[in-house]
Amino acid sequence: MSFRNNSVKLILYLALFVGVVVFLTPFLYMVAVALTRATRIMPYPPILFPRNPYFGNFAVVWSRNNFGRYFLNSVFLACSSTIVSFLVATTSAYSFARFQFPGKEMIFRFFLISMMVPGLLNIVPQFVMIKFFRLVNTYTGLLLLYSSTGVAFQTFFLRGFFEIIPREMEESIRLDGGSRFTIYRYIMLPLSTPALATLAIFTFSASWDEFFLALTFIKSEWKRTLPIAIRLFQQQYGTEWGLVFAASLIAIIPIITIFVVFQKRFIRGELTTGAVKF
Amino acid sequence: MREINKRGLLIVIVSLCITFPLLGGGKQEKEAEPRKIEIWHTYSDAEVKVFDEETIPAFEAAHPGIKVVSTKMPYDGLKQQVIAGVAGDAVPDLMRMDIIWVPEFAKQGALTAVSDKNEFGAIQANLLPGPMRTNYYNGKYYGLPLNTNTKVAIYNRSALTSLGAQPPKTFEELVALAERFKGPEKWGLGVGGTSTWGQLPWFWSLGGRLTDDNYTRALGYLDSSGSIEALQTMVDLNRKGLIGPSLLGAEPNTWAGIQEGNYLMIDDGPWFYSILGQEAYEKTVWEQFPKGKGGSVSVVGGENLVIFKGARHPEEAWTLMQYLLTDEPQLRMARTGLIPTTKSAGGNPELEDNELVQIYVKQLQTARPRTPHPNWEKISEAVGLAFESAYREKGTAERLLRETAQEIDGYLKD
Amino acid sequence: MQKSTNRKRVSSSRIQKGAQQWKEVIPYLLPGLFLFALFVLFPFFFNLYISFSEYNIMPGAEKPFVGFANYVKAFTDRKVGLSFRNTVLYSLVTVPGQMVLGILVAVFLNSIGRGKILFRTLYYIPVITSWIVVSLIFRYLFESGKAGLINYFALRLLGIKPISWLQNTWTANFVIWSLGIWKGIGWVMVVFLAGLQSVPKILYEAAEIDGAGFWDRFFKITLPLLQPVLFFLFVNLLIGSFNVFIQVLVITDGGPLGTTEVLLSYMYKNAFSFFEFGYASAQSVLMGIAIVAITFTTRRFFRAEVYEL
Known part of the structure; x- marks a missing residue:
């Protein structure tokens, strides 16, 4: 399905380019505001390309409200929750893809339905549970929550990939007396790298951006995470938007960087062919 | 090359993950000898500085057995934090909360009644009665007012000069000035919004009422002829183009508008000056809210100190609470524009020299609190909706206020 | 008679087989299922229960049952x-x-x-x-x-x-x-x-x-x-x-x-x-x-x- 005609191709490029410009203007504007001094009042005319970029906002953001500390907290939390989720989700998906046991499809159905019911109000019962385990104000508590609220989607997502891996590949391992774990470790995981990479970036950015749970379950100031720090710049009266957007930029740049670096790896053809055959 | 770079990045990330908890370990909280009490607040950056660096050290020096952990909370989602804390039995010992929340949390049973304490009588005698009243629920007091505030009229200095006028004393004078000030991108009145907080000074000063004095009935008050006329006056002013777009939440907002000269007058609290600083002093002039049929009636804001039922160290919390209501800490916070709630601090010469505080103290003498009732949030939402509907001309002021009064009577009975 | 014992035997062997299967899968299934049950499924039923009551957030407070009122x-x-x-x-x-x-x-x-x-x-x-x-x-x-x-x-x-x-x-x-x-x-x-x-x-x-x-x-x-x-x-x-x-x-x-x-x-x-x-x-x-x-x-x-x- 390709266009032979060169002029058609040119039009396509043009359309895509215009699309990208429209698409990225909001980000450009955010950068511009972050580089503007005194932003309690909106400048007129609006500034898209600051002539004298002002980096003071970034300096202020980084030094105020323990921002640096919160940044590192977020790095730690996002990394460890990605790792925990990886272990939980891959084993869970493996059991649905390669085991037979009574009640399997029923449990899976519960997983699917739970994805459709809004989880907004779960925060109160979740708090009761976390409190019961004496995990309020710990990262362990948050990690448990992050990985458990994601487990349904992740299982659902990975099961499809695991199921399309040809069973013949396992035969040789079985003949060699390999265990279920060997299959999991040496067949399932290596053969679904793109899916795992996709999942990793999803879980990473989900916990990186998470606000409500972190705010509710973390009580010590020094354990707070980045999204809370951004919110601290939104004052009750007179928000300085330059600071809010400078803080936001510091928060989104790592995600975008990781995505750009690893993107070749995770957006691949295999992605959906597996995912749609659940 | 590329592959190596990626691997390098991975290694960095992983090693960060592994080493980070160790870094954090050094700061691990040790539940050691001094009893730790935690206080939540939403002080602004300037206020935090004074509170954390002066007030708390002074208290800790005087009470060696107690250590205070001060936690600044984001204003967004704050109520949800408190609710989750209360539900999960994980609240701080004290909190400095918005005055209108106290009856609501008291009704939920989340707060300790401070009027049961022995020292309460003596402390109450020294507190301003208006702010004190906001802590009352069902026969008891559930908190103490820590700082109070209200809104006064703020005028653009150069606009007044060019009109050759002084800050007006009455509403008629204000309207007359607004007519003269009117022009492209120029509006006489910058109203902060259609919410109760934005509207009440105007509504009350023009002769409107929400409820009776005991907060039991809205019918006959919110829909009285005085109330209808007050709202109608504002709606007419808006229709004539004398009220700026900030009324309905559009730009320029009140702060930008008053500084840039789009608005002749706005109403706001002392934070306008403490946050904006020098610039605000240069560009604006303050005065009491102009008198209308109801007088010059602004709205009482501010924060109360409460002790949660789930506090770990209620006695120590009470000690801190008493300390914060003595003159020294009250005066210290007053330097950032927070108005003291104690009578003794109010009469202190230091305050008398503080013109900013003085104008607010004066305005407070006639200011009214919002209905102190556990259902205030619902009442406020209903009233705000009625006001907004009136400005958008979705109905007559009379009909909107009558319907809302009926609705509110239901909430007041609960 | 004969038939029913047969059936019993079949069903008991089925249970045995099921138990065997569960034994195999449990190490892989358990972490995810456990977390899911605790923090997703439990809150779900908890909310269901709350929806039939006039819920008060205070621990130990009364939560009167109100049927379908909500x-x-x-x-x-x-x-x-x-x-x-x-x-x-x-x-x-x-x-x-x-x-x-x-x-x-x-x-x-x-x-x-x-x-x-x-x-x-x-x-x-x-x-x-x-x-x-x-x-x-x-x-x-x-x-x-x-x-x-x-x-x-x-x-x-x-x-x-x-x-x-x-x-x-x-x-x-x-x-x-x-x-x-x-x-x-x-x-x-x-x-x-x-x-x-x-x-x-x-x-x-x-x-x-x-x-x-x-x-x-x-x-x-x-x-x-x-x-x-x-x-x-x-x-x-x-x-x-x-x-x-x-x-x-x-x-x-x-x-x-x-x-x-x-x-x-x-x-x-x-x-x-x-x-x-x-x-x-x-x-x-x-x-x-x-x-x-x-x-x-x-x-x-x-x-x-x-x-x-």
């Missing part, structure tokens, strides 16, 4: 109707919007050679950016008055007078919808692009020989073949669209006059502003039922037998 209230509350309308509208606008534009971009990208990866990366950036941040950006972009960026361009390029975007119901909804579409296009594009790779090239070549044009090939070959992908996209976007919340909270907070309120934002307000947990939970349960029902019904429109719900 549900009855939800059906008579005008604001629930309004939030439901806005939520459905959000789905009706953003799901097709994201799909059409995302697929268009994917098809375009698939047809060009160089720069494919660059474009794909750029279009994907909004997808991975935090909802709170992009909501703040949009609110700022559509600020009313002449200084808002959108208003400024509208005035300069089209001569349109400044619009108070967030102060009128439909313009405010428009902003919320635009954000939803803008943020989701990249995701649709990536998934569809991946799907396109799986269509055998030979089909296109054959069609081309038969003289089929570009759009003919698109509608007669690509779309029918990629029906499962379309369904996957549709279901995910639909569920996502019912969860519209943060953007409303940040951009309009339900205003003006509560006319941009959506189900989740209204629920949030009930629970955390008004302490009406029972009522909010009832809404949550109703909403869950609605989403499950809609997903099941729409399944028929896609002839995809793959969805094993």
